[in-house]
Amino acid sequence: xxxxxxxxxxxxxxxxxxxxxxxxxxxxxxxxxxxxxxxxxxxxxxxxxxxxxxxxxxxxxxxxxxxxxxxxxxxxxxxxxxxxxxxxxxxxxxxxxxxxxxxxxxxxxxxxxxxxxxxxxxxxxxxxxxxxxxxxxxxxxxxxxxxxxxxxxxxxxxxxxxxxxxxxxxxxxxxxxxxxxxxxxxxxxxxxxxxxxxxxxxxxxxxxxxxxxxxxxxxxxxxxxxxxxxxxxxxxxxxxxxxxxxxxxxxxxxxxxxxxxxxxxxxxxxxxxxxxxxxxxxxxxxxxxx
Amino acid sequence: xxxxxxxxxxxxxxxxxxxxxxxxxxxxxxxxxxxxxxxxxxxxxxxxxxxxxxxxxxxxxxxxxxxxxxxxxxxxxxxxxxxxxxxxxxxxxxxxxxxxxxxxxxxxxxxxxxxxxxxxxxxxxxxxxxxxxxxxxxxxxxxxxxxxxxxxxxxxxxxxxxxxxxxxxxxxxxxxxxxxxxxxxxxxxxxxxxxxxxxxxxxxxxxxxxxxxxxxxxxxxxxxxxxxxxxxxxxxxxxxxxxxxxxxxxxxxxxxxxxxxxxxxx
Numbered sequence: 001x002x003x004x005x006x007x008x009x010x011x012x013x014x015x016x017x018x019x020x021x022x023x024x025x026x027x028x029x030x031x032x033x034x035x036x037x038x039x040x041x042x043x044x045x046x047x048x049x050x051x052x053x054x055x056x057x058x059x060x061x062x063x064x065x066x067x068x069x070x071x072x073x074x075x076x077x078x079x080x081x082x083x084x085x086x087x088x089x090x091x092x093x094x095x096x097x098x099x100x101x102x103x104x105x106x107x108x109x110x111x112x113x114x115x116x117x118x119x120x121x122x123x124x125x126x127x128x129x130x131x132x133x134x135x136x137x138x139x140x141x142x143x144x145x146x147x148x149x150x151x152x153x154x155x156x157x158x159x160x161x162x163x164x165x166x167x168x169x170x171x172x173x174x175x176x177x178x179x180x181x182x183x184x185x186x187x188x189x190x191x192x193x194x195x196x197x198x199x200x201x202x203x204x205x206x207x208x209x210x211x212x213x214x215x216x217x218x219x220x221x222x223x224x225x226x227x228x229x230x231x232x233x234x235x236x237x238x239x240x241x242x243x244x245x246x247x248x249x250x251x252x253x254x255x256x257x258x259x260x261x262x263x264x265x266x267x268x269x270x271x272x273x274x275x276x277x278x279x280x281x282x283x284x285x286x287x288x289x290x
Numbered sequence: 291x292x293x294x295x296x297x298x299x300x301x302x303x304x305x306x307x308x309x310x311x312x313x314x315x316x317x318x319x320x321x322x323x324x325x326x327x328x329x330x331x332x333x334x335x336x337x338x339x340x341x342x343x344x345x346x347x348x349x350x351x352x353x354x355x356x357x358x359x360x361x362x363x364x365x366x367x368x369x370x371x372x373x374x375x376x377x378x379x380x381x382x383x384x385x386x387x388x389x390x391x392x393x394x395x396x397x398x399x400x401x402x403x404x405x406x407x408x409x410x411x412x413x414x415x416x417x418x419x420x421x422x423x424x425x426x427x428x429x430x431x432x433x434x435x436x437x438x439x440x441x442x443x444x445x446x447x448x449x450x451x452x453x454x455x456x457x458x459x460x461x462x463x464x465x466x467x468x469x470x471x472x473x474x475x476x477x478x479x480x481x482x483x484x485x486x487x488x489x490x491x492x493x494x495x496x497x498x499x500x501x502x503x504x505x506x507x508x509x510x511x512x513x514x515x516x517x518x519x520x521x522x523x524x525x526x527x528x529x530x531x532x533x534x535x536x537x538x539x540x541x542x543x544x545x546x547x548x549x550x551x552x553x554x555x556x
Contacts, residue, residue, distance in 0.1 A: 043387065157406050164397050168383040173360050174376040175453070176401030222433055224388045 014247040023133045023200075025141055027239035027257065030197040030209055033148040035235030036155055036228045037193050038214030040186060043166040047211050048098075049187070052105045054194050054206045056082025058112030061128045061203065066120055071128075072143060075195045082108055083191075112203075131202030131254030133243075144196045151189050151196075155228075158185055163224060201254045208258035209235055216265040219272050238264045308335040309371070311457050311488040312357065316366030319349065319356040325364050326352040329511045336456065336486040339479060341499030344508035345530050350492045353508065354459045357490070375455035379462055380442040385435030391445045392430045395420050398452030413452070420448035424478055440471025447478060458482065460491045464498070496521065 014020050041050055060078015064071050085108065089100035116128065127135065136144075155162075165172045165182045172179045190210075197206045217231035242257030249256070312334035320326040327349030334340060342350050355361045357374050375398070383394075395417035399409040421430045424444040429437060434445060443463050450458050460479070464472050476498075483489055491502070499505045500518040507513035507520070507529040514520040514529075 043384070157408070160397070160400050160403075160408060161405070163389065163393065164400055166384065167387050167389060167394065167397065168378060170382055171376060171378045174358050174374075174378075174401075175397055175449075176403075218388075222388055223390065223393070227388055 014244060019134055020243065020247070022136050022138070022141055023243060023253065024240065026133055026136045026144060026200045027243060028236050029141070029144050029148045030193075030200055031213070031235030031237075031239045032232045033151045033193050034197055034209035035213040035217070035232035037151060037189055038210040038212075038235075039217065039224070039227050039231050040155070040162055040166070041190065041210055042214045042218065044183070044186060046186070046190065047207070048101070050190055050194070050210050051207045052086070052101050053079060053082060053191065054198065054203055055105050056086070056108045057194065057198065058109050058128065058203050059115060060112075061198065062112045062115040065128065066115065066118075071199060072195055075198055076191075078108075078112075079191050079194065127202070129203050130252060131198070131200050131205055133200040133253045133257070136199060140199060144199070147192050147196045151192055154185065154189055158182065159224075162186070201258060205254050205258040208261045209239070212258075212261040212265045213238065216268045219265075219268045234264055235261065306335075308337050309486070310335055311338075311370070311372050313369045314366060317356070317363055317368050318365035319352045319361060320364050321352075321361065323364065327508060327510060327512075328365070330366070330508075331512060332506060332515050334457065334488040334490065336488055337483050338488045338504055339483045339502040340488075340490050340504045340506050341502045342490055342492045342506045342508065343494070343496065343499055343529055344492075344513075348509045348529070349511075350508055351461065354461065354490070354492075357457070357459060370457070372456035373453070374457040374459055375450035375453040377443070377446045377450050377458060377460040377463055379465060380439060380446060381466075383434070383442075387435065389434050390431050391421055391426060391434055391437065391441075391448075392417050394434050394445050395448040395452050398449040398454075401453055417448070417452050420451040421445070423451060424448045425474065438471065440467045440475060443467065443471075443475060444478065447475075447482075451482075456487050458487055458489050460489065462492045462494070464493060464495065496526065 015024060041047060057075045057078030060074040060076070060081065061071055062074075063069075063077070064074020067074075082104070085104045086101050089095065089104045090097050092100060095103075112128075161177045161182050164175050164177045165179045169179050172182075193210065194206060197209055201209060213231040213235035214227075216234050217227045221227040221230050238260040239257050242260040243253060245251060245260060246253040246256040310333055312332065314330050314332050317330040318325045318328040319330070330353065332340075342353070344350050352361065354376060356363060356368065357370065358376060359370075359374075392414070396409050396414060398420070399413035399416065403409065418427070418430055421427055424447050426441060426444055426448065429441060434442060437445065447458075447460075447463075463475060463479075467475065479489060479491065490506070493499060500521060503517060504515075505518060505521055506515045507525055509529050509531055514525045
């Protein structure tokens, strides 16, 4: 009885303050959206794009901080500038796409750091780079909830079209689906998700919530629907675990969350490898017949 | 074009009074004003199984994309009286994609839905029925990538059935299939033609083409269109742009092969 109470106290202790409760809600919101969206990013090979866009929006964030504007607005402007710069750089002859993206993104990221290190810079670089999940306000949360609802609704409506294009892009038109429209929709959703998540996890760690839960869910599911659910669940649980870690170990919240997200993937991957090594798969069952 | 006495096991072309599904005259197809294929004059009727022969790059895919309305005709006329569905090569799709056979068949329903609509229970039943029709009812819940090549090809045929298109275009569906799978697919295609669908089937197998009654030979232009009797040596040479050599094969006996433009795999 005593120990049950102790466990209960241990579990509820971090949520005594409104500050941490808001952080928990933020983690749940961006876990659900990032986890689900990440599954599609994984199959559309957009991990590199996600990483690049996240870094490219730093000057926008810093600019907003300097001017005292909402971070979301600055992030959106930064994304727009980044996307246009990448599109333009991609058209330069003799520069392949990956290189063009790398040049633009590091350029923008450097510009962002330069701005952040200027004497006028208020809160400092750290919150923007690594996130400030404990610093979210009620209005931040409300906005995040709205954007997450938009992302989830869009993923619900687009589900079958995303399946068609992800499965076989070249046949999509014959099935009445325009791959370009689906790509653009997915990139817009990525931009929205980045804007939401960057507040909590920061510029450098935001990719963790998009790619780690999806990669982990991929290991344990065989269908897209369950994968989306499991990925969202992993993101929420690992995110919450990260907050506990942060509370009891006194580590930085954003980094703890990102660490937990990646840890879940590593544990599942190692566990899966171990299971396969110990229990050889029944090839007779797995082998397809003619 | 019609063969009054079909050989055993062979299908004659559809009767001349069958419904016309596709009619083209002097059709030129290609990309952005550059014709890849010219002079296509063909009439596809309900019940036709047309073998489309030609080298890679001969214009088969371009013709299919034009029939699918993905490309506009560059010249000539194209009259389509019904919708087209395409059965692509299975290796184009991602085999690691987390979808079941039913999920893939259900993709055929998307073309009939407005963009904000999701497939309904009725669509799902349709997908199951289509898988049943192609003989895959017991594999409906298996992962697409775990199925054999022949089974995957039949799943894609089921997807075309869910699209309910009277015209079905098949892109080398027999490539990579073993003899048993090829036989099953051949029976399935015959059944689809008997239902009144018109099939255009890209293939490299000349013997198979002879059995289907109608052949369309393409090599950047239409070389020939008609019954199996149009498949003369000169037509085959013009189609494949190479020399025909007679090969005595221990397994298959005496049969003509085309060299060197295309390697016929046996």
